[in-house]
Amino acid sequence: MTDPTEVPDFAASLAERTRGTVLEPGSPDYESARTIWNARIDREPAAILSCRGVADVVAGVNAAREHGLDLSVKGGGHHVSGSALTDGGLTLDLGAMDGIRVDPEARTARVGPGATWGDVDHETTAFDLAVPGGQDPNIGVAGLTLGGGVGWLSRKHGLTSDNLRSVDLVTADGELVRASATENPELFWALRGGGGAFGVVTSFEFDLHEIGEVFAGSLVHRLEDAPALLRRYASFTADAPPEVRLLFGVMELPASPTFPEHAHGTRVAILIAFHAGPPAEGREVLAPLRTFGDPLADTLQGRAYETFQRAGDSGGAKRTHLRSQYLDALPEPAIETAVEYATDVPDGEATLFVSPRGGAETAPPPDETAYPHRDAAHHLLLEARWEDPAADAAHVEWVETGYEALAPYTTGAAAANFLTADEGDTRRRAAYGGNYDRLAAVKRRWDPEGLFSTVAFPD
Numbered sequence: 001m002t003d004p005t006e007v008p009d010f011a012a013s014l015a016e017r018t019r020g021t022v023l024e025p026g027s028p029d030y031e032s033a034r035t036i037w038n039a040r041i042d043r044e045p046a047a048i049l050s051c052r053g054v055a056d057v058v059a060g061v062n063a064a065r066e067h068g069l070d071l072s073v074k075g076g077g078h079h080v081s082g083s084a085l086t087d088g089g090l091t092l093d094l095g096a097m098d099g100i101r102v103d104p105e106a107r108t109a110r111v112g113p114g115a116t117w118g119d120v121d122h123e124t125t126a127f128d129l130a131v132p133g134g135q136d137p138n139i140g141v142a143g144l145t146l147g148g149g150v151g152w153l154s155r156k157h158g159l160t161s162d163n164l165r166s167v168d169l170v171t172a173d174g175e176l177v178r179a180s181a182t183e184n185p186e187l188f189w190a191l192r193g194g195g196g197a198f199g200v201v202t203s204f205e206f207d208l209h210e211i212g213e214v215f216a217g218s219l220v221h222r223l224e225d226a227p228a229l230l231r232r233y234a235s236f237t238a239d240a241p242p243e244v245r246l247l248f249g250v251m252e253l254p255a256s257p258t259f260p261e262h263a264h265g266t267r268v269a270i271l272i273a274f275h276a277g278p279p280a281e282g283r284e285v286l287a288p289l290r291t292f293g294d295p296l297a298d299t300l301q302g303r304a305y306e307t308f309q310r311a312g313d314s315g316g317a318k319r320t321h322l323r324s325q326y327l328d329a330l331p332e333p334a335i336e337t338a339v340e341y342a343t344d345v346p347d348g349e350a351t352l353f354v355s356p357r358g359g360a361e362t363a364p365p366p367d368e369t370a371y372p373h374r375d376a377a378h379h380l381l382l383e384a385r386w387e388d389p390a391a392d393a394a395h396v397e398w399v400e401t402g403y404e405a406l407a408p409y410t411t412g413a414a415a416a417n418f419l420t421a422d423e424g425d426t427r428r429r430a431a432y433g434g435n436y437d438r439l440a441a442v443k444r445r446w447d448p449e450g451l452f453s454t455v456a457f458p459d
Contacts, residue, residue, distance in 0.1 A: 116134075154359075161191075
């Protein structure tokens with residue numbers, strides 16, 4: 001990699017070719033521009049170009065290629081690996097390219113690469129439409145979509161990437177191309193779950209689906225009831241209609257007026273339930289969950305889809321470590337192990353979540369798109385978030401020991417959207433499964449020199 005400081009007036013030269021702001025270390029706004037969701041990632045790009053349009057993206061890609069610089073692309077900056085930033089290279093910040101245009105009659109939306117799912121939900125639900133998207137409004141559209149993407153609507157309407165119609169993309173050569181089922185179809189195949197290693201997407205076109213008021217909320221149970229609640233989650237999801245999505249978790253209950261005050265700050269077992277249909281229908285379908293056990297709180301009710309989406313806000317930048325795994329089933333030893341590790345935690349922001357796979361998510365064959373994990377029944381996530389760097393070791397150890405203890409019950413597959421920066425080629429290959437060789441061929445075709453190298457793709 002070339003050191004940009006050895007390139008005379010690199011930042012000034014780039015600024016002359018673009019409309020966006022070029023930031024260097026010491027520049028106003030540089031620190032905020034390099035802030036991402038995972039605060040453990042402390043990379044310092046030599047320059048950050050805040051792109052205002054496609055022409056800026058083209059100029060940035062060309063500058064990085066011509067000067068032999070490492071290049072990274074920041075959309076929402078939410079990926080745990082910190083792939084949005086490159087140390088000593090050039091980062092393209094697409095945050096300002098967040099425009100959204102909804103076509104209510106065609107039921108499609110054009111979305112800029114800097115938009116978040118909160119932005120998308122706000123625009124689409126104004127027309128009673130939605131696309132399956134992130135369960136946290138701060139998640140970037142670009143990263144989630146390119147890695148597959150799962151949301152509350154996915155069992156009914158598929159992955160986020162399954163709802164992608166086309167993209168505009170700037171290649172490593174600085175050319176703007178379109179990819180769809182009919183234009184550059186092999187590239188389009190790769191972009192639906194294969195990650196962002198093939199170019200810079202400057203526009204996403206999605207199919208939208210009708211969405212009205214939904215029936216959703218949380219069932220909060222005592223921590224000692226976690227094993228029974230996880231069993232109930234597993235039995236219910238096995239036969240649940242595609243409108244239903246559940247999320248089982250063990251977590252510290254936030255001090256929200258939604259929950260009883262006496263339970264604030266206590267560790268609980270929680271079942272978040274969602275029904276993507278009329279509230280009356282959802283109330284009937286989810287009734288068996290509400291009569292199970294003796295919940296501390298039941299917040300299920302009819303509500304606006306966008307309101308429910310906002311409830312998943314994970315907050316701003318914090319130090320983060322996580323591991324994700326797929327499971328074919330939840331045998332009793334797996335349930336006992338999961339609850340054990342979710343109970344003995346370093347602090348309140350260490351969480352375990354289990355979510356189902358099924359319906360439209362798993363209907364396509366594994367090679368229909370680059371996302372291969374169409375047969376797993378559950379996804380398990382161990383996640384720790386904290387503030388103090390001195391607590392790094394305790395949180396990382398908790399995640400890693402839990403991950404290793406649960407490994408015998410998992411498929412060995414990995415989710416690209418949850419790969420951390422320290423995972424090697426074995427796990428990275430596992431993210432693409434039987435589609436890896438085909439993806440590698442697409443990579444060689446569109447990025448033969450490896451310009452887009454910060455994305456988690458095996459060497």
